Amino acid sequence: MMFVKIPCPLIVAFLVVTSWPGLVASGESPRAEESLTVQQPIPQQVVDKFALSDFYQKCILIDGFPVVASAQVNDAALQEAAHVVQAMLVKRGDILQRLVANKIRLAVIGVHQQTCDIPEHSDLTPVDYWNRRARGFGATKQRPCVSCAEENVLNLPGDPYYEENILIHEFAHAIHLVALADLDPQFQEKLEACYEAALKKETWKDTYAGSNVTEYWAEGVQCWFESNAENNAQHNHLNTREELKQHDPQLHALIQSVFVDTSYHYVRSDSAERTEAHLQDLDRTKLGKFQWSSAEPTK
Template sequence: MTFGLIWVAVPLSGAAEPTAIPDRLREEWRLDPFYQKQNDSEGLLVVGSGKVSDNALAEAAWIVGRMLDGRKDILKAMRENRVRVVVMAATEFTTDLPEHSKLKPKLYWDRRARGLGATLSNPAVSCGEENLLGFSGDPYPKESIFVHEFAHAIHGTGLSTTDPTFDKRLRAAYAAAIERGLWKNTYAATNHSEYWAEGVQSWFDDNASLDALHNDIRTRAKLKEYDVALAELCKEVFGDGTWRYTRPAVRLAEHRAHLKGYDPKALPRFAWKEVPLGDKPRATVQTSFGDFEVEADAKAAPEAVAAFFKIALQGGYHGGRSWRLLFRTA
């Protein structure tokens, strides 16, 4: 497995071609010998294996620049906390990444996540190439997983340094929102961290459409009306500028100049890694009523069980209003 990296500068209009990593930089960041590319400019590390396209690295860098435009203080804090963005190739999975390789059970995390937020103890925020560029088969085609996970990283590794009062104020806003009955039966109600990340997605007009885990508050305008306190926190951090996230395939050409030769019709299809089901495969299902596990008997009905999991892993149950299967373990 080989890795490449690119630096983010702010403001960011595009991303230069990756180059070889200077020995000085490799030593300073204690980079694994598998890392082999970099863009030597001031900013935040964006890394990916040799399987990851330059466009995926450039897109992640571009989003960082858009989200934190004007917030060099947050970028500086994250850089000093050794935060890096890790992009997974479409053929790679969470535990393939060095920073996430110790997560157990492996199969759980490889089915559970196509991106994780950074923490001070593990300062790597990850995302999947397929979601960044819009491959067919993307498990999350209606939202940017990177916007969500980078929001977690900003909270946990940036604002924690630049504004020690932020987390306390966020917790208070979350508690007040739950007390008022806001975000009922949504992912945002999980805890104050998810409340923040989901709010940031809405701030950038990027939250998923109405489904088992989301209500209809998916834009900045609606967030301002629905949850004033959360909207004010987003405004405080990001400002109230004009930039909104849009998928590369429908984005204005001037906003995808950093994507060289980008053709959405020529992109490959994302597919989950084929692994044996086992005799008693288990699925975790998230619903508007809570999470629950189901266990199938592959011996009793092998064809039916195989068909069910194949459809599930291709995203066949992701868009339901009342439930969706997210991942499974053997």
């Protein structure tokens, strides 16, 4: 399903190219120190520029790009989400600024909140269906909110997507549909060429990545950053950058042309490898356990 990964089975070329015309890294990288500062309340100029609902009470600004949440969400969740965004877009400040220009914001859904509590998702119907099927969405210009969940970015108990990072998947959708669509008019054509080649090779047969070209991109980006699940109802064995290079070199080359800095590989926030200040002394037992809505979904 476009823009969201659901925890159920899917319903729904040989030339390696090393660079793509029209996608040249530009812009300064986001500045880490200042952009992990949580602001509460949200500055009025940010509220006005992005037409934010008063549901949102706190934010982090990454060179003008807002990561927002209600007062219920722990500051560390916003900081971790901002950390991932920064790491993905090193040397691609132009992508971040295109998202800002298109009024995109990143909303963190609280562990005790439902997906449709997010104002930009509140019109989705049936509500019970979406509250039982989604913990994050991508963004479009018409619906300018990309979202992720507190339990996933902070690796809290009950996270239904504990094997992967959903923020990277959903943010990849926003980068594709809202930023690259403007920055490189040929990007979609190049992506579709990769997808058609992969279909012929059956690289992603019977996987979520093989369901359509937008999910092909987002799943590929997850593999690039090594943040995807493997060997389950929706995934095959491909979930690392090296495996992507070996089995889908054309997609690997396209992704590398976008995320030109190769230093970042996703590491879970609860890993001992993570030493950032916002994760120190974080007591996850006090943040609660995620549970799906008790309402039965209706289609």
